Amino acid sequence: MSPKARESVITSVVLLIIYGFLFAQTMGMPSTPALFPRVCLILLTVLTVIMLYLDVRKYAKDHDAESGVHWKEIAVPLVAFAAIVVYAVLFDLFGYFPATAVMLVGFMIALKVKPWWLILAITAGYALFIYLMFVVWLKVSII
């Protein structure tokens, strides 16, 4: 099996497991609210099986087809996503302005923005703009 076909199989199996889990969730619901999610999940299951069949048929013999997922390539985006999740946690714990300042400085350092005064100026300017526009002018309470 080519890497591309294996990738499609893994993706489809993961999706089918998620559909199964969500379908199990609908078993605890009354029949009326459970109806539409069940219809959607059955439709998704059928479509995913069709996608799996088409992909495997297309790539099974094509050993030159390269996998679209390379861990080296997706490691950095995954770290960026984790940083956004941490930002959301910091947002709840310390409030908007400290969390945003930490995230902006962290991202700019990680992306090799230089010099240091530019990092500070962008962070301070952004915080000042948001504070003046929303807190002072529009009287919106930002956490």
Next chain:
Amino acid sequence: MSLTQMLLSAAAQLFTWDCLSVLIIGVVAGMIVGALPGLSASMAVALLVPLTFKMDPAPGLVMLTAVYTSAIYGGSVTACLIHTPGTPASAATAMDGFPLTKKGKGLKAVGISTISSMIGGTLSAVALLVIAPQLAKVSLWFSSLEYFLLACFGLTIIGSMSGENMVKGLISGALGLLFGTVGMDLLSGYPRFTFGIIPLESGIQLVPAMIGLFAISQVMISVEELRGGQTKILEGSVKDLALCCTAGDLSL
């Protein structure tokens, strides 16, 4: 009062210094708010409602209308330039506008969006003025059958958007329908797929979903490109600094 008399009366109220000044302020403020991802046009109106309390009715309504319409347009600026729609209405603009920006034609993309928004906005305003009463009568004939067909029409759009891989397009559409079921069921009031999280009971809101789908995914793509040594968003040089576009640019 005839339609002509009503138009003349409205024009007399519009072309005053009060109305024109708040119109300009509203347009600029709406474009800024619309360009900020996460703030929709209705939020812009909600934020500015307290400011209009002390105004006369005509300037107040002009300001709110200007803010709403320009915020819808403002969303397309960031949609074209950084692939992050400022408002949900600009989601489709990001798909066409950002590839133009990557080719160095960002200003042209914004120009086309501006002119298209102006044409669409003007035609809509004229339609609202002229055929809205008749259209309202037609809408009263709509029953569940017509709503179902309207939903089917919406789903057929997936066909035009999914390109070569129709099945993946249909899976995306079905996933959208499934995500739409998250929250309180309208008929029975039963919370679906909330997992005990109270904010999810009102469903998945459009603005956070849009930020997750467009802004965060674009951040991840940009981070990958920047860490890989690419220092510019553009694939080539900036080719056209003209904001205006020709009739050929606007043709299908």
